[in-house]
Amino acid sequence: MKKIFLFFRLFIFLMLILLIFQPIKKVYNKRNIPSVALLIDNSSSMKNIDIKQFEKVKGTVKSQFINNSKINSYLFTFSDTINELKEQELQSLKAQGSRTDIYNALEKTKTNFLGKNLDAIILFSDGNHNTDTSNMEILNDLYNLKIPVYSVKYELTNVPKNILISKIELPEIVFRNTNASIIAKISVFGFSNKSIPVYLKSDDSIIQTNTLNVTNDGLYEISFNIAPDKAGLINYSIEIPTYQDEKSYSDNIKKFSLLVEPEKIRILYLCGQPSFNYSFLRTTLKNDPNIELVSFVILRNPENIVAVSDSELSLIPFPIDEIFTREIFNFDMLIFDNFNYSRFAINPQYLVNIKNFVYGYGKSFLIISGEIPLSIYQNTPIADILPVNPTSELSTEKFYLHILRPENSILKFSDDNVENMLVLKNLPELDTINISTTKDKTVTLAESEKSKHPIITISEIGKGRVMCITTSSLWRLALGSENPYKYVKLWGQSIKWLTNSISMKQVAISSKKSYNIGDSSVIKIKVKDEYFKPINNAIVNLHVTKPDNQKEIINVPPEIENGEYGTKISLELSGEYKLDAYASYNRKYLGEDKISLSVFNISKESEDNTVNSTFLKNISDKTNGKLLSIDSFNLNELNIKPRITKSDILYEMNIWNKTYIYLLLIILFCVEWYLRRKYGLL
């Protein structure tokens, strides 16, 4: 009996503890039928290969999902947007969407079914996603979906013979003399076990040939490595020979343009002695982000005596042999400033190398006379490339510049000719001239006003360009002016001319040049001040003239902290879009630049002529789904079952606040008390 009483007490005790924890009973909603969202891709690419495959999708949906009591189906169709599809609309559904946005379709489906039951997504698509969201980004975001996606792909059967350059991937930025790769995606049908030549052409000349070894039908990639030796806009095309019985010949060629940015201009600057001329020019070149400067200035000559050990001096050896034999050819420009070659054990061949550097290699040479007259180069190979015949005479006269070629780009300080002339007339006074006479093909830009000695001369020597300055006081253009603008501008333009560079614009607009209709163009505008330093808070306006002559002005915001501004424009019309970018800073006009974009009346969908099985498989793998084929699709084999999720709770019941529980406890207490009393245990 005692055991029974013990059991009673323990039971009551446990009941009391349970009630302290306020137990809740959850009652779940029982679902026997799974809910499935069917996403049918109706973009144009679904009919590109074989329209029958799209019809097969519709047939499968109709036969296996509609009126199927074992499954709750929600029909959607998607291309650039996703829309609900009514059962009666299925038969008339056409593949005509302009884009394929799988990401948007999956995201919207998830949002639509938020708080509702969805057990699987069945995606009927060719996998040719073609919006700005990359395939990789989609796959990375899929872990948020938490719904299995069953991808159903086309089968490529009975596809007509064709070779199609479906896509060309170009690097965002290409620099001159720097390797860049161009990737062509080529769809091949009906040419199994064949080797096909693929040509990369520039202005109708073949510059590279690669061979595509086709084993089976499908999508192939082929890449070309280029290193353009010119800066600017260069036209290219990728071409494949046409073969008999091809479905289309026009898709064997694809034209495109590349804007080749010049790499940094590499300048080697040799100066015979520390001077203000060196100091000013070096600072100017160093401040220019387009220039990579290596300079040597001779701080001490052999006759100079220093009363300390070499370790206390910052002097480094002047690597004559290295510079004039190997390194020189890695530079775009060489500067001799008051540099007396005869002070060093310079092999005569080195001067020949300098001549070849300009004459044969097409590089540039700037020579500035100082205390050492340029006549030291007479009877040397350097004399052949000098624009002047120098004398050993130095005139210490003060002089003003008399500009002979105000129209020359080097002397353009303003776009307005009258204003430019005014600037040129008011240049500060200079001093000291190394007297010289000009050679036949030399262009004299400026001479001394009274004595008529050439001061700034230029000439084209062989493939290269040479400039000669016969005064060492050009720094006066900076220090003798209200601001150093003219000095900086003069050198900027001189280097631009010498190196034949197009890069030194204060405002530079860049973008891909050719598009298909419906694309968006990402426009980048770089803005620099007159000293070529990036400006981050300039006012940048983009004037867009559309093919129908409608105009639009867009204020372009800064993107990152390096003077780069960016915007995106939608290209809804085919034809030519003209873009003019204007920049100003503190009400000061900085410059403008223009480009035009060609928009072809070809939709992005027409580029996709195959099935991207890999992408579809990746989507399924990421979401615990499966990749299936439309030919063998069988809903029953998928074995989709209703998932119980937390949101499936029908109701919750609080046990602790039920009266009968407390009644039961009281009864138990009473029974226990009664029995104890009856058996005389109290």
Next chain:
Amino acid sequence: MITQIFKDDTTYREHKLHRLKLFLIGLYVILTFNFLLLTCLYSQGGKFIFSQLQYAGGWDTRPTAWDRISEYLLTTTSIKSIPERRIIKPNDEILFWSPFIVIAGSNDILELNDSEIHTLKRYILCGGMIFIDDSSGKKGYGFDKEIREIIKKISPENPIERIPINDAVFKSFYLLKSVSGRIITNRYLEGCKIGERYSIIYSQNDLFGAWEKDNLGNYIYPCNEQQRWEAKKLLLNIILYSLTGTYKSDTIHKSFIQNKLK
């Protein structure tokens, strides 16, 4: 008598004419000499010119220092300089022919008006460099207090800061590991940096005082000889810095200099 008087008068006139001729020749010679001197000062032909700012008060604290420095520069470095010191006033046009100017000061207060401040502001923005040497050895008042106020006005966007010891100033010729001077008021140099270069350098250690000698060749201002030598090296480096900028900070020099400093 009349003839005599007339004769005397004629002689007197001739004599007067002769004196006038002599005066004109003298004037011509002086003017020509001055013109040549002026041309020489103006025409520097790419040479370094040492210019010093003249202001009301004791601007010329170390009048002979440049003579010693120019000799030293000539024997030690490849710099070609004009031996004469150029003395300029803040509003002189010749200031803009002088990319390096020195402002020396001691106990007198330097005062510049708005126009002079504006000129110096334009001067540094156009590429000029100012070296200020305070020989008073006093911090916080007198010349130091005034010059700091002036620096604030000349370079409002680029305030004065300590120049780090690894800056190109300390390795433009000699490799210096510390800041010295004839007197050591500060163990650092200060400066205003425009772009990558210091356009104003301020020392309170009487660097010019370390060079100053009397006619017998004895140093005028007492100083420990090692300290004097270090002060001379620092001043030479500042001059080289005005002519080469941050040249010694270029990548090509880094490994050499690091090895030497080990």
